[in-house]
Amino acid sequence: MSGNDAFTRAALRAEATQWFNLERSGDMTVDDELRFLDWLDQSDAHRDAYRLVERAWLIAGTIPQEPEMLSPADLDGERESRRPGWRRHLALAASLLLVFTLGWSVYFNAFPGFGSTQTQQFRTGVGQTTTVTLPEGSVVTLDAETEMRLRETPRERRVDLIAGRAFFRVAHDPSRPFTVNAGGKSVRAIGTAFEVSFEHGNMVVTLAEGKVRVEETGSGSGSGTDMAPGGQLVIGADHNWTLSRVDVAKETSWTEGRLIFMRDPLSEAVAEMNRYSPRKLVFKDGEIPERQVVGVFQAGDVDGFVKAMELNGIARRISATDDQILLSGGE
Structure with missing residues (x-):
């Protein structure tokens, strides 16, 4: 990678960090949001930089915040004018690149199988909800006090919901089914939207769109429950399965x-x-x-x-x- 390429990527990460912090602060105005969406639409590199910041925050639990970093209102002007303070911003960009490089090094060491098989782990704390876009395009909203692990291979997309609750909007890919495992049960989908919670030994699946099939993990018996939109399946710690109709908007209101x-x-x-x-x-x-x-x-x-x-x-x-x-x- 050339020096110019490194600077460009680090600068993009610096911009992405500013947007990420502004979005999480709750102070984003309508104009800010429009400018943010415009920034994302400018190129794949912008979107990739933002996803990198988002994932780094989930892994490390924090994003570096530099008091001298440009505000979103200054970003466009900085690219055009290249004011005399460029050396300061270059140093900042280099430091951010170092932070991200170290962060991802720790991450890859934690999951040595990264390559054809990709593994990521996500965790939220009390009062903390977050939405992430997975590498293959699916979008997951994690509720507070939730932990899950994602494993991707050329043949499957698998999530292990260790605890908590998450809402999945699955990118359509018939060649790689999307499976959520929790408490010895699996929810299998191709392209759909659904919620899964697993707490105190109880698993609850709520289907918003599409179709899913819920079955015992690794049973191979072909038995299970097929769900339709508006359905909720409760599997208790006593292994009783109860399927009913629910108000999906109410059940998933926490995502808003x-x-x-x-x-x-x-x-x-x-x-x-x-x-x-x-x-x-x-x-x-x-x-x-x-x-x-x-x-x-x-x-x-x-x-x-x-x-x-x-x-x-x-x-x-x-x-x-x-x-x-x-x-x-x-x-």
Whole structure:
């Protein structure tokens, strides 16, 4: 690789890092978003640089943030004017290249089989959701507290959902079926959109579009359950399989940062709210009233949730700290 090529790639990564940080900050305006989309559309190199930043963040859990890095509003002007500060930006680009090179070196060492077989691992923490585009074009949205492993070969695309919940929008490729494995069960798809969760030994599959087949992993018996859009399959730790119809928009609302409850038990609503906040809702003596919750809440907004519970006489706040809000049953 020539020096010019290295500079160009490092500069693109610097730009991609700026866009990534702006997008995650929540401060992106409509104009910023239009300019960001225009930047992505300029070339495959721009899109590849952004995906590299996205994956590096998932692996390392952070993106280098340099106080001297150009703001998105300055990016176009910098390319045209080449102001006298170019040496500073060259040094910055070189440092970013070093960071990414080291990061990917660690990554490849962790997965020595990388080559014809590609392996990637993803993990999110409390309150952290993220969307990634896989190398073959499928898009995965990981919910908070989720861990999964992706393995790609020329013949298959396989995801092991170790824990948590994820929504998959699968790129159509009949020659390489897309399989999600969890708890000894597998969900097989070609090109479709579905959600899989695996928690406390229970697996739940919700189908939004297309078709999937769920079966015991490696059974080879040909038996299983074929699902249609709007269906939800619950496989309990007791191995019971229950297929029903659900409101897919409600079930997958977390992908848009919202939680919709429609007569859900208070205990389940509290567990969902706690998933997205480091500040936990805790009931005195562990006794959660047998009440139902109806409403739409922003994921992580535990204060808004508590206010709604108090207004409806479902629960009341006893005390609050940085770590938790202690509640008791309402009147």
